[in-house]
Amino acid sequence: MKSDHQFKVERVLARHCDALIARGPAPRDPKAIVQDFAEAASRQISKAMLPLLGGAAIKLAPAELSEGSMSGWRESVAGDSKAIALSGPAGRPEMLLAVDLSSAMILTDIAFGGTGEPPKSLPEEWPSASISVAEALGKNVAGALANTLDYSAPLSAATPWQSFAKVAFLCGANELLWTRFAPADPNDGSWSIALALPARHAKIVDANAAPQTASDAPKASPAKPPFNGIPLPARCELAQIRLPIGRAAKLNVGDVFPIAIPRDVPIEIAGRTVARGAIGALDDRVAIEVTQLGLA
Secondary structure, rough: OOOOOOOOOOOOOOOOOHHHHHHOOOOHHHHHHHHHHHHHHHHHHHHHHHHHOOOOOOOOOOOOOOEEOOHHHHHHHOOOEEEEEEEOOOOHHHEEEEHHHHHHHHHHHHOOOOOHHHHHHHOOOHHHHHHHHHHHHHHHHHHHHHHHOOOOOOOEEEEOOEEEHHHHHOOOOOOEEEEEEEEEEEHHHOOEEEEEEEEEHHHHHHHHHOOOOOOOOOOOOOOOOOOOOOOOOEOOOOOOOOOHHHHHHHHOOOOOOOOOOOEEEEEEEOOOOEEEEEEEEEEEEEEEEEEOOOOO
């Protein structure tokens, strides 16, 4: 047997928690965000239209989402349409609502007890009654959108109902996302309202992107994911003995060393003593029972 030994310190392998090193969810596509919002908003707007429709319940359905510039949205609606900018709690224009003259006159007819027949011809100027109906429409839809966004107060009108040209400056050259809400059943009328918002504001309508304040942010807990699955090295040191260098150099198989096991055994986690325990047995195996906590 060799009388000398070479001791080699091995590097401890790093351990990683899969939940912490995994990639987070990819950012959602703005179009998908707004399309989901439109589906939810259609249900709220359907309820908000009841007063204008004489209490008749209808179901609105959003059209497939489109994207482009303000001019592109302008081309998708009738030239006689009017628009209004709706602002949220932050005070900035968040959405643009538009209605064409034919739809406004159909809704006016229904509001005053008519059947909602499409007008045979359109006047050159909006009738004052249709403007009043559009104002009521804007107020009701603003409340419905606020409910969809879970705002505590309705969206406010940042502008009066006016031509597209006068609200275009609110979006500038920004890309828009827009859809159109119309009755799902053709028998409920041939009117529609259009909704648009700047693509960069898509996060406003994304419930997953709502910022958390310090008061409502969940507190991290080592007992909950992803931290509860992180493995930590635990060590219970039963005894320590000291050997002279000469004795250590002459170790042989069969050598016996008497040791004394203390009543209180330190328990270390990640190199820090966090508790002490007593040695015992459990199911024919050596075990340790924690007797003290909070030791540094």
